[in-house]
Amino acid sequence: MERHQAIARFLYDAEAEGREVVRITKDQFPEMTVDDAYQIQRELIKLKLDQGRKIIGLKMGLTSQAKMNQMNVHEPIYGYLLDDMLVDDGGQLAIGPLIHPRAEAEIAFILGEDIAGPGVSAAQVMAATKYVLPALEIIDSRYENFNFTLPDVIADNASSSRLVLGSTLTPPDAQELDLAGTTLWINGELKELGAGAAVLGHPANAIAQLANMLARSGEKLKAGQVILSGAITGAISIKEGDFVQVKISGLGEVSVNVTK
Numbered sequence: 001m002e003r004h005q006a007i008a009r010f011l012y013d014a015e016a017e018g019r020e021v022v023r024i025t026k027d028q029f030p031e032m033t034v035d036d037a038y039q040i041q042r043e044l045i046k047l048k049l050d051q052g053r054k055i056i057g058l059k060m061g062l063t064s065q066a067k068m069n070q071m072n073v074h075e076p077i078y079g080y081l082l083d084d085m086l087v088d089d090g091g092q093l094a095i096g097p098l099i100h101p102r103a104e105a106e107i108a109f110i111l112g113e114d115i116a117g118p119g120v121s122a123a124q125v126m127a128a129t130k131y132v133l134p135a136l137e138i139i140d141s142r143y144e145n146f147n148f149t150l151p152d153v154i155a156d157n158a159s160s161s162r163l164v165l166g167s168t169l170t171p172p173d174a175q176e177l178d179l180a181g182t183t184l185w186i187n188g189e190l191k192e193l194g195a196g197a198a199v200l201g202h203p204a205n206a207i208a209q210l211a212n213m214l215a216r217s218g219e220k221l222k223a224g225q226v227i228l229s230g231a232i233t234g235a236i237s238i239k240e241g242d243f244v245q246v247k248i249s250g251l252g253e254v255s256v257n258v259t260k
Contacts, residue, residue, distance in 0.1 A: 003029070004036065008043035011156055014142040018097045023143045023152040037154035038217070044157055045080050056226055057081040058214075059137065060206045061158040063199045063230025071150050076200070078210055079158030081226060087138075087164045093256045095240060098140045098161060101258075102235035105184045105246040107177060107196060107203045108135035108165055109227045115207070117215030122204035125211070129204075131169040132177065134248040136256060137228055138162035139235055165226065168252035175250035178202040182232040185245040192233035203229035 007024055014021045024040075025032050032040075045055070061077045062068050068076070087093050095101045112130030140161035141148060153159055177196040184192040200206050206229040211221050221227060238244055238258050245255040 004039045005043050007040050007155065008047060011040070011044055011142055012047045018099055019142075020099050020144045021142055023148045024155055025149050025152055032151040032155070034151055034154060037151035040155040041079065041157055044155070045082075048082055053082045053084050055080050056083050056086070057228070058210060058221070058225065059158060059160060059228035060199075060210055060230040061153070063206045065200075073150055075213065076206060076209060076230065077150070077154050077158050078213060079154075079160045081160060081163055081228070085161065085163045087162050087256055089164055089167045089254050089256070091164075091256060092259045093138065093162060093164070093244075094259050095238065096260050098138070099142060100146045101138050101140050101161065101238050103184065103186075103238050103244050104137045104139060104231040104235045105182050105192065105194070105233040105248070106135045106137050106228050106231055107180065107182075107199070107248065107251065108133050109172070109203070109207055109229060110169070111221055111223050111225050111227065113223050114220055115211045116220035117212035120208045120211040122202055122208050125204040125207040126172050129172040129207075132172050132175070132203075132251060133169055134166035134246050134251045134254045135228060136164040136244060136246050136254050137231070138164070138238070163226075163228070164254050164256045166246075166252050166254035170251050172204075177204065180251060181249040183247045184233045184236060185247070186236060186238065186242050188243070191236050194232040196232060198232045199230040206230045
């Protein structure tokens with residue numbers, strides 16, 4: 001436990017200082033398992049909650065089959081979203097404190113009911129969802145050269161950093177989410193495109209899997225939470241001066257101006 005707490009503090013300080021660090025598994029904890037990593041993640045979140053921050057939801061990562069194959073895993077990973085990560089749609093994203101900021105296009109779910117695993121299905125997720133909306137997730141690994149193993153990235157709260165939510169709220173059954181065409185633009189130039197099916201065949205599958213994974217530690221998804229279902233596009237590096245925009249057919253768009 002003390003080891004987990006010490007590593008959580010190490011990652012917390014790295015983020016607070018905007019300082020990249022050597023991945024944990026390289027020297028501090030070479031034998032770190034996925035279970036260790038989630039324990040470190042929980043300690044990291046506890047440090048943030050102790051500073052007055054609040055959990056507003058969760059995010060899924062590694063939700064494409066290609067990424068899971070690349071990392072040699074059989075299920076996605078998750079991390080927590082906190083209130084200080086939110087950036088206004090069309091507002092300003094200050095990247096001065098960030099280390100390796102990258103933008104991804106996602107579909108966000110806002111829950112109308114609690115969802116508790118195990119055995120949750122995509123149909124149950126859709127029934128429990130109040131709205132879906134376009135989202136821009138800004139990921140930012142604290143590790144040198146964006147280089148890490150699976151336990152490293154889990155411990156680092158799945159590279160969570162910033163979140164921009166669109167302002168158009170759509171009922172979940174108003175659009176075939178697996179067919180939702182998605183584009184990521186930077187300064188008016190198309191950088192990435194995909195469809196909702198890139199996320200485990202359907203974004204609701206990712207939310208169901210998250211609920212089932214959380215059940216192992218006695219947690220559940222709660223009404224009112226924002227859940228990021230996973231990246232539809234690749235992660236594109238962003239810099240000061242960029243205008244980043246995501247458009248999702250049937251759901252609308254979301255954008256942010258990148259400042260220093």
